[in-house]
Amino acid sequence: MRAHLPLRLTRTAAFAAVCVTLAALAHSLGGGTGPDPWAAGVGLAVVFALAMALSGTERSTTTINATLVVTQLGLHELFGGDGSAYVAAHQHGRGLGDALGMLLAHLTATLVTGCWLARGEAALWAMLRRLARRLVLLRPVATAPLPPAAPIAHVRDVPRRLLFRHSVARRGPPLPA
Template identity: 55%
Template sequence: MRAHLPLRLTRSAAFAAVSVTLSALAHALAGGTAPGPATPALALAGVFALGLLLSGRERSPAVITLALAATQAALHNAFAYDSVPAAPSPLTDPEHGLGQNAGMLLSHVVATLLTGWWLARGEHVVWSLLHRLARRLLPLPPPARVPEVRQAAFFTSRRVPVSPAVTLTVSRRGPPLPA
């Protein structure tokens, strides 16, 4: 089943909003910096375009997670170039033992896996609902045409005249009647 434009736009918007929001949040928590307002807006448009390309049909959880991993990597790079300082987080504090790179990688991996699972479940629910609705709303196809059965040729034979003595005889089949 193929998705039409309204469904594709809705799915792409959900994919973009979840990806960019979660990536910006994970980036800010792990790196201690938040991106400026222009970068998430441009990232949202780019991820929306990617989602629009991928939303033509149902996708497996593996494809969704791979697309999210690529999106997370691109968003990390975009957010790293344009960052505004934010409050320090426990993940970047050197006293806790997690450096910025490990915390950043961990945050993006967790964001990717959670988002991938969430979007894959939503994808499954949407497509199962659409398949059920299609079965109920679309008319049944006409029954398959039954092939005609050709009968064997019927041969007539010459009628032999039967004598009246034979026609008046009673014929009883079976064992003789008790006396």
């Protein structure tokens, strides 16, 4: 089943909004400042274009999670900027333990969100399949033309004989002897 434009736009908008909101919220909580408005707009446009290209058919959990991880990494770098305050706030270069903890936090949030989006995707497609099946069942079925009716035979009336006109036939069990 392929998705038409209104459904594609709705799914794309939901995916892009979740991606950019997740990345912006993580940066706000992790670094104390949110991304610049221009960076959020550019990130939303890029994620929207990527999601629009992938939203033609139903996607698996693996595809959704992989796309979400890639977009989160791209948004992380886009929102980071180039200042040294960013590097200090996000603990880049402070050692493997801190960087690994931040990476695991990013991956955990991304995978949880990806599973949530995949469940929504599966529920949406299941509902659309059920609706399509129901609409197909409600559609009137073209019926084959009825076969021609059997020809009517004209029967000649046979006159009754007057001899048996007042005869009565009584049928039933025999009388006891």
